[in-house]
Amino acid sequence: MSVVYVHVGLPKTGTTHVQDRLWRNRDHALARAGLLYPGNRIDDHFHAAAHLQPERYLDWADPAHAGVWPSMVAQMRAWRGSSLVSHELFANAGPEHIRRLVADLSFADEVHAVLTVRDLARQVPSVWQENVKNQRQATLDEFVESISDDHAGPDQEPFWEFQDYRRITADWSEVVGPERVHIVTVPAPGTASDGDGLWERFVRALGMDPADLPAEVPSSNKSLSATQTELLRRLNGRLQPEDIEWRRYERLVKGVLIGDYLFATRDGRPEGLTGPQAAWAARKSEEMVAELVRRGHPVAGTVQDLRVTATAGDESAAVTDGDVVEAALDVIALWAKTGPVPDRSPALTTRAADLVRRVRRRLMR
Template sequence: METDCTRSEAPVAKAPLGPMSPMSPTGPLAALPAGTRLLHIGPHKTGTTAIQGALFAAKHKLPEHGVEFPATSRHPMEAALAACARPAMIGDTVPTEKHWTRLLKQVEATGSRASVISSEFFADAPDDESVARIVEQLGGDRVHVLVTLRPLARIMPSQWQQYVQNGLRMGYEEWLDHMLRKAPYEKPNPSFWRRHRHDRLVERWIRAVGADRITVVVVDDRDHDGLMRTFEALLGLPENLLRSAPDAANRSLTLAETEMLRKLNVEFRGNGLPDELYSKLVRNGAVMHMKNTCSPAADDVKISTPDWAVEAAGRIGAEMVERIGTMGVRVVGDPSLLSAVPERRQPATGPAAPAAAEVRIAPEVAAQALYGALAAAAAVPIGHTVEAKTRTVHQTSSKELVRVLGHRCLKKLRRR
């Protein structure tokens, strides 16, 4: 994969920073033509979960305004993975062509009405042929591609901890070293630059739909509802129809939580345990329950990116902004945000660095993670002899989980 992450070029001129609004460089953002199939391809960590949740929550209100959300869940992940020939997350359901075909039928059922399909995994499409096939099957000329972007410096820590949630064992600084300094920048996660070399991502989709059918939205983290307002403007929806819904399950992990999980990954892999066990007990058990029951405290240490990596991200961001600016696509928001270097709140090393004790996980957080794993063992079958229940562990009351766990423990004791 060609990914020159260290080349430095002159930065583009920076516009004044301000909150994102549904405005294009030429004026107010015009709605897309009636009957458009808006394909939101992410990439990851650019507000995708928030907009998917808002669209799904408004699913039954959209038709009265001429818009459909054809998926039957917030995020049709398996369909997107199948379309891009991507494997499932560790231990999860294997995506098949049936998942993709089902989504295509749901899109086709929207008829001449506008529809919106959103999955960050479309950014993982491996080649031009796959991109062209996705566009053609979703409606060809009716497809308009939406790309949401955030600064690399903000994406990197969030993406690293997400990789850890899927089994990564490498520490943050070592991971950054591989992603930014060690050509060809593909190990341990070849998907990172496939997703986040944003100029090349936009180029791939231009080759399938043309520059006039791509909108790039620069997400401004200071304007929490800006992305919602932009989607409303593009789809011709009334203002404030789309609303952010808090989703504890989607929050990022703190440094202590991530390090606890990373060290567990080392033990898990070192002992050769099966992927299905990891999916059910760790990611969908321990981690999910911990995120739903424990909110980060103000004094929790966040994942801190070292200065050299922040500066490298800023340089790469400037290169991407410059290239995207020459492609002829519509850009919504302030492109200079993509190369802005955030202020450092605490140094990564030196006398002012946090002491080791400060990043230790709190006992109650560890307890909730352990309980989540135990509850998953009680509530979710592991051996694939019975079809898994559709209700996840974190959606089940603690009282019911304790009852099921106790019942299963007694049953095993009687067998012995």
């Protein structure tokens, strides 16, 4: 029987790690589990998701990659077992996009949606920090205020567009049926036992044995400490779109400053919710979990992982100016010790040419 699973995220729920591991295990998955993870490059799933919503992702829907999704569909059509497509840009696909995608998969006997979901106490600060890594300047307090119910509006931070699993499950249920919308919960801190982490839950939701996909990958998409995030947030005040083009910011700030230096000097916990913010998250979570339970979707893990206690707030001391200066000095020191040393001496070919000229001058005397 031909079955296609569409992993729609949610963003910041371990999706990058899951996708890296799926790509690393694609040969094992095909040979041992009968699972096709299509595509010729790891970023093909990104291009497929972007082209499903070209009006929304105009900058990313590059015509050069327009053939990626048809190619992936052809691969899945030719495979009579299970297939999996995975990218978090599918999370904000509306009913019309979902129907179009399912129509493209009309050859399949069944289409299922898979959502990886994490509790709001961890999800909200994680999404905020990711925003800071992408040139944003809002503080966590400002971010939480912008996504609270009392501040909904046309200019609202688009957090719920990707994170409201009630809407996302409802939209997919309308097209594929609620029994084919699977919830995979990210284990609550300290609750996952051996063999019950996110990866194992995800693979079991596909009806497969994690032992058949044994290749591991390093942890990716790490978190910055509260101090480092504040350093970057302040730096963003000088690196807005009018100051620096995105490609340069992405390569130098995200790739080098964050990837090579801030992660290497990380010291301390990420910033978390305060007590009042955690109380809000607890109330909101109860509403969302209750709706999930009412719909009866199959769950890998437990919905208890999605509940937030009102005492989950992070009461750590506020980051000071001195803390930010120390974090900056740590980065500069690491750069001085390990960064590439520019070669300011003349190129070898230039020195050789100068030598030849000097010899010729002597011969001409």
